[in-house]
Amino acid sequence: MASSTNNVALMYEIYTVPAAILAAIVGILAIAWLIQSIQASFYPRRLLNLLLISYVTNFADLIFRATLYNSILDVTTTLIIISILVAVGQRVIIIANYVFIGQILGIQSSFARAINIGTLLVALISTVLASFAGVQSTNPDTIENSFRLRQIAAAIVLFLTFAFYPIWFLSKTFKDMTKQAIVLLLISSLTCLIVAIYTMIISIPQYYVATSQQLMWFYIFQLTPILIALITWVIFHPIRSLPRT
Numbered sequence: 001m002a003s004s005t006n007n008v009a010l011m012y013e014i015y016t017v018p019a020a021i022l023a024a025i026v027g028i029l030a031i032a033w034l035i036q037s038i039q040a041s042f043y044p045r046r047l048l049n050l051l052l053i054s055y056v057t058n059f060a061d062l063i064f065r066a067t068l069y070n071s072i073l074d075v076t077t078t079l080i081i082i083s084i085l086v087a088v089g090q091r092v093i094i095i096a097n098y099v100f101i102g103q104i105l106g107i108q109s110s111f112a113r114a115i116n117i118g119t120l121l122v123a124l125i126s127t128v129l130a131s132f133a134g135v136q137s138t139n140p141d142t143i144e145n146s147f148r149l150r151q152i153a154a155a156i157v158l159f160l161t162f163a164f165y166p167i168w169f170l171s172k173t174f175k176d177m178t179k180q181a182i183v184l185l186l187i188s189s190l191t192c193l194i195v196a197i198y199t200m201i202i203s204i205p206q207y208y209v210a211t212s213q214q215l216m217w218f219y220i221f222q223l224t225p226i227l228i229a230l231i232t233w234v235i236f237h238p239i240r241s242l243p244r245t
Contacts, residue, residue, distance in 0.1 A: 016066050022223060023062035030055035032234050040239040046116075047099045047242075051233055054092040058226060061085035083134025084127075086222070087153075090199075091123040093229050094160055094192050097185055103242060104173040104181075115167060122160055129153035147205050154196070154203040161196040164189050180241035187232045191225035198222055 033055055037048045064081060098119040102112035130153040136146035168174075168189075174182065198221035202208045211217045 016068065018219060019062050020066035022219075022227065023059055023066055025227065026055060026059045026062060026230060029230050029234050030059055033237070036234070036237040036239050040237070044099075044103050044238065044242070047096060047103060047238055050092050050096045050099060054089055054096070055230060057085050057089040057092070058230065061089055062223075079134050079137060080131070084131050087127045087130040090192070090195055090222075090226060091127055091157065093188060093226065093233075094157070094164070094196075095119050095123050096233075097164055097189050097192065098167070100181070100185060100238075100242070101168055101171050101173055103238075104176050105171060111171065115171075119160065122156060126153040126156040126160070129156070147203065147208070150208075151200075151203040154200040158196040158200050161189065161193045164192075178241055180236045184232055184236035184241050188229045191229040191232075194225045195222055 030052070033048075033051060037052065040048070042048050061082065064085065068078065098115050102109070102116050105112040105115075129149045133146045133149035133153060136142035136149065168185070177185075198217075202211050
């Protein structure tokens with residue numbers, strides 16, 4: 001297991017071309033998002049900045065994978081960088097889903113403030129745990145502990161994605177949303193849920209090793225859903241789906 005885990009980063013060189021293509025797509029989406037955000041005068045600021053972070057981190061992740069073959073970084077540094085970029089890129093979208101609901105409720109709503117603060121803290125905890133798991137996965141003496149941390153972080157994210165639906169229901173914001181907003185949140189939340197389930201599965205050692213040897217599963221169940229979410233946010237940008245009030 002230690003050997004397989006240590007060699008995960010080295011396998012990315014096989015997929016440098018797909019990573020470069022996806023990086024170009026995400027880069028175009030990031031520019032489109034930025035242009036629309038400027039047109040909207042960056043309103044609402046928190047939501048637009050959160051998604052901008054997701055576009056940038058996912059773009060950086062794919063660029064890193066596309067150039068990994070020629071990278072002079074060691075395996076430990078490589079896994080740390082990938083772990084952080086993947087964790088942030090996914091979790092920021094999850095937070096944005098909640099922030100969108102909070103924006104409908106209004107900034108003066110105590111429920112909205114609780115949602116924003118609570119989801120941010122939970123996401124930060126899971127990101128820190130995932131980063132530590134990436135650090136410890138390159139040391140044979142700490143690999144077992146890295147999987148425990150990975151499983152805890154994955155379980156937290158899975159809970160956060162499932163909890164979105166009852167919170168959305170309890171917020172009673174459906175009647176105040178446009179059709180574009182409902183479609184946006186449905187697609188964005190479902191893609192996040194797919195990624196969260198996949199992350200939970202690969203946090204199990206035997207599945208982690210198996211998927212690491214066949215990285216197409218990562219591209220199918222991790223990168224593709226995130227790409228769909230990013231495309232959806234560009235199409236239903238808050239400038240259209242979240243009318244000013």
